[in-house]
Amino acid sequence: MQRIVLHVDMDQFFVACEITERPELAGKPVVVGADPKGGKGRGVVSTSSYAARKFGVRSGIPISQAYKLCPQCIFLPVNFELYLKISGEIMQLLRSHAVKFESWGIDEAFLELTGKASDFSEAKKIAEEIKQEITVKLGISCSIGVGPNKLVAKVASDFKKPGGLTLVKPAEVRKFLSPLPVRRLIWIGPKTEEALKAIGIELVGELAEADPTLLFERFGKMGPQLRLTAQGIDESPLVETWEAKSIGNQRTFEKDTSDETEIYAKLDELAEDVFARAQAGGVSFRNVGIVIRFTGFETHTKARQLRKPCGSLEELKKLVHELAIPFLEGGRPVRLVGVRLAGLGQEKGQKRLGEFE
DSSP states (O other), rough: OOOEEEEEESSSHHHHHHHHHGGGGTTTTTEEOOOOOOTTOOSSSSEEOOHHHHHOOOTSSSSSHHHHTTTTEEEEEOOHHHHHHHHHHHHHHTTTSSEEEEOOOEEEEEEETTBBBSHHHHHHHHHHHHHHHHHHHHOOOOEEESSSSHHHHHHHTTTTSSOOOOOOOOHHHHHHHHBGGGGSTTOOOHHHHHHHTTTTTTTTHHHHHOOOOHHHHHHHTHHHHHHHHHTOOOOOOOOOOOOSOOOOEEEEEEEEEEHHHHHHHHHHHHHHHHHHHHHHHTEEEEEEEEEEEEETSSSEEEEEEEEOOOOOHHHHHHHHHHHHHHHHTOOOOEEEEEEEEEEEOOOOTTOOOOOOO
8 A cells, every 4th residue: 555644834833823813914024032122132033924034034043133134024922822722723623634643843743644545646635625624714824745755745845835735756756855955854954964065965866876885984874874865765654642751952053152142042942942842732841951062062961850830931941041051151152052841741631742852
């Protein structure tokens, strides 16, 4: 039986949710994040509208930088309650179409259609129905990728944003992937991308045809897997639900930095991400930790056990800042920061927690 997988990704999700409440925002440059306060506000951009992205305003950049790039943008505070409500409705709708279902956070998910759709043409019709249903019922736009596995479906969903629908049949996988930058593959991050560039590999097709011995020498056991990934080979199953021990995320700066404003802004971004994922999973947490990696890969971690579950995003950000202060006092350049939540507990009446790691 031919495997068929869909990846559904909401377009500019936080902004789209705000537009459902304020339709007059449609088509305007909108930023969801902190209050810029005349260009001096702290925090980062959570989501920007496509109109704002034309000015260079992207998710993750400091809110002060966003203000400088586009002072005419409409800046809105993060409204997680609204986003989680709409996300829950979307995920319920998607589940109704799937043989198996795997949520990837608040605004994207995989759907297994193997056995339900007889072929890729029928799968495309189902994808079109899903797009129309989400638009009509919720007023939200999404992009969908259809492929023979999770890897290809994920890359395809990002191919024609916003509002795209990209179908990649098994015989078309190599042709579809080959001209793309290697970073488009879902398991290749910035460090691996740079390492591949160092040996002359920038496109997926180049990685697919690379010398396996060279890849093994450079990346160890991961080398052959990278080559298979570039060939569009992925047998990973959809995982519907299981218990996670922790929720974490970390980011490497493009350049090592001693700028405390930039470092705290990145920590705020990570705090927002893990808090949203905890809320989406219906779990509380009693342990907050951070990781700081300096130039030279010297890495430190610090955590705090709480007497009661953390009650708000602002409380979480405050805790993260307090944990980071001792490491930043010396002004040493920082390479990477991370935030992790542990001591997870299921909130009463909520669904089981999906895997976040």
